[in-house]
Amino acid sequence: MAFERSCFFLVFFFLAVGMASSSPKYISYDALNVHMLGGRGLLEKFLVKDDCPFDAAKEDLTPLTGTCKGPYYNPLVCCNGFKQIACRHSEEINDVDNGCAIALFSNINKQGGYPNALFEKICKGDKEGLSCADAKPKAAPKH
Numbered sequence: 001m002a003f004e005r006s007c008f009f010l011v012f013f014f015l016a017v018g019m020a021s022s023s024p025k026y027i028s029y030d031a032l033n034v035h036m037l038g039g040r041g042l043l044e045k046f047l048v049k050d051d052c053p054f055d056a057a058k059e060d061l062t063p064l065t066g067t068c069k070g071p072y073y074n075p076l077v078c079c080n081g082f083k084q085i086a087c088r089h090s091e092e093i094n095d096v097d098n099g100c101a102i103a104l105f106s107n108i109n110k111q112g113g114y115p116n117a118l119f120e121k122i123c124k125g126d127k128e129g130l131s132c133a134d135a136k137p138k139a140a141p142k143h
Helices: 001-021 028-035 042-047 076-093 100-112 118-122
Strands: none
Touching: 028 076, 028 100, 028 118, 076 100, 076 118
16 A cells, blocks of 8 residues: 555656646746847946856857847847747846846847847737747758
8 A cells, every 4th residue: 555655756746846847938028128228338237146057158048139220130049049049048148137138138139239228119928928839940051
């Protein structure tokens, strides 16, 4: 009886872990709204934690900057490019206290010359945020 109960709890544990890890990642609206804190100004360097485990300045932004061009920013193209970059680090970006979201948006806006809050305005998701389930990498050129 005790063995059966142990097996049941073990199966339940692995099932719960499997379901949790298979849930789609997303970029939260809190992370998208981080632009409200402003750019990476001198004052902000003292107010925002810099505990980001990845270097946003070294991120390859070509999936976004190579396809998302103004003056008309196509939401389908721009949001897919944005998600290709942001979804790689969704857990870190969703933790708005570590500085990752601010650093990434600052780098995106600096390198791409995008208007402030562009992705918040044109990229719409569900109640949780922007789903990463449909982030499609750009097809590699055929030689």
